[in-house]
Amino acid sequence: MNITIIGGGGFLGQKLARALVARGTLDGRQISCITLADVNDPAGITDARVPIKTARCDITDPASVAQVVTGETDVIYHLAAVVSSHAEEEFEEGMQINLHGTLNILERCRELDSVPLLVFTSSLAVYGGEVPDPITEVSLLNPQSSYGTQKAIGELLVNDYARKGYIDGRGVRLPTISIRPGKPNRAASSFMSSILREPLNGQMANCPVDEDFQHYYLSPRKCVENLIRVAEISAGDLGGNRILQMPGRTLSIRQMIDAMTAVAGSEPARLITWQPEEAVRQIVGGWRFDINADRALALGLEADGSFEENVRAYIEDDRPAG
Numbered sequence: 001m002n003i004t005i006i007g008g009g010g011f012l013g014q015k016l017a018r019a020l021v022a023r024g025t026l027d028g029r030q031i032s033c034i035t036l037a038d039v040n041d042p043a044g045i046t047d048a049r050v051p052i053k054t055a056r057c058d059i060t061d062p063a064s065v066a067q068v069v070t071g072e073t074d075v076i077y078h079l080a081a082v083v084s085s086h087a088e089e090e091f092e093e094g095m096q097i098n099l100h101g102t103l104n105i106l107e108r109c110r111e112l113d114s115v116p117l118l119v120f121t122s123s124l125a126v127y128g129g130e131v132p133d134p135i136t137e138v139s140l141l142n143p144q145s146s147y148g149t150q151k152a153i154g155e156l157l158v159n160d161y162a163r164k165g166y167i168d169g170r171g172v173r174l175p176t177i178s179i180r181p182g183k184p185n186r187a188a189s190s191f192m193s194s195i196l197r198e199p200l201n202g203q204m205a206n207c208p209v210d211e212d213f214q215h216y217y218l219s220p221r222k223c224v225e226n227l228i229r230v231a232e233i234s235a236g237d238l239g240g241n242r243i244l245q246m247p248g249r250t251l252s253i254r255q256m257i258d259a260m261t262a263v264a265g266s267e268p269a270r271l272i273t274w275q276p277e278e279a280v281r282q283i284v285g286g287w288r289f290d291i292n293a294d295r296a297l298a299l300g301l302e303a304d305g306s307f308e309e310n311v312r313a314y315i316e317d318d319r320p321a322g
């Protein structure tokens with residue numbers, strides 16, 4: 001089985017590739033090759049168990065997509081995107097990458113005689129506005145950002161290309177993934193990792209919202225397990241709606257900090273400052289957190305047992321040594 005991860009140089013793409021290599025199989029079939037494709041040269045992964053290729057690919061260019069999605073490609077993970085604040089500030093770039101780039105990948109699949117399985121990563125940003133809680137499978141998609149709108153359109157397209165038989169499509173709305181390693185990114189949710197990551201690394205971090213701010217989270221480990229599981233669900237079990245809400249946990253900032261303290265002691269929490277940031281508050285204040293993921297849970301996707309697990313996973317998998 002040949003797997004191409006588009007956006008394979010990114011945070012989740014790299015973790016997904018490592019998890020697939022460690023498994024060696026997907027849906028009971030041997031993985032023969034993984035291609036990491038990204039607009040920025042993806043970091044290579046060397047592992048004797050599975051050959052891993054890297055390729056430069058810009059999804060805004062159909063010819064570039066055609067080089068990494070071929071008749072030999074069995075599974076495509078489409079993770080490439082520019083994230084929320086970035087897509088909001090650079091409208092044209094967001095449209096080109098998140099919307100037209102997704103369409104280019106789907107159109108490439110349509111050209112092929114094969115019917116590749118495609119997993120698309122959507123977002124909680126598809127929800128918003130005047131829609132009653134809790135958010136369920138049948139809630140109206142009412143995105144309040146360009147990013148959310150681009151993801152919502154991507155979901156519809158994945159459903160339609162699957163209905164037409166061009167792909168075996170699946171989409172998952174990811175919770176906010178925390179604790180994300182590395183540097184802050186241009187997601188409005190960036191602080192939801194940095195207020196834990198930086199203190200766990202011995203550095204200061206600012207929390208721009210109040211401690212009772214609630215949101216819906218999942219660890220990188222669980223997210224990657226779920227991305228693999230999504231590809232293994234039988235098409236029949238998905239039926240006519242190929243899009244799932246990936247399960248997460250709703251937590252306040254205070255609960256996350258308490259979990260960090262339970263795992264790492266009281267020192268990290270002292271490194272958090274509390275300066276309100278109006279621009280961030282305005283974006284995240286409209287985000288939804290009362291979310292029901294029953295269908296995905298019934299299909300075998302999972303949330304973390306507790307936020308302590310997220311903190312431990314960061315320390316074990318990602319915290320820089322020293």
Ligand SMILES: NC(=O)c1ccc[n+]([C@@H]2O[C@H](COP(=O)([O-])OP(=O)(O)OC[C@H]3O[C@@H](n4cnc5c(N)ncnc54)[C@H](O)[C@@H]3O)[C@@H](O)[C@H]2O)c1
Binds near residue numbers: 039079081122175
């Ligand atoms: N991490 C989260 O909390 C979260 C939450 C909801 C949804 N998502 C979605 O999950 C996916 C992966 O997220 P991530 O956190 O790994 O993001 P990331 O930014 O780390 O990775 C995305 C990758 O896409 C690549 N990319 C951007 N433009 C491209 C282009 N034109 N052609 C090819 N590649 C391009 C980037 O170089 C980057 O490596 C994204 O689609 C994101 O919208 C993530």
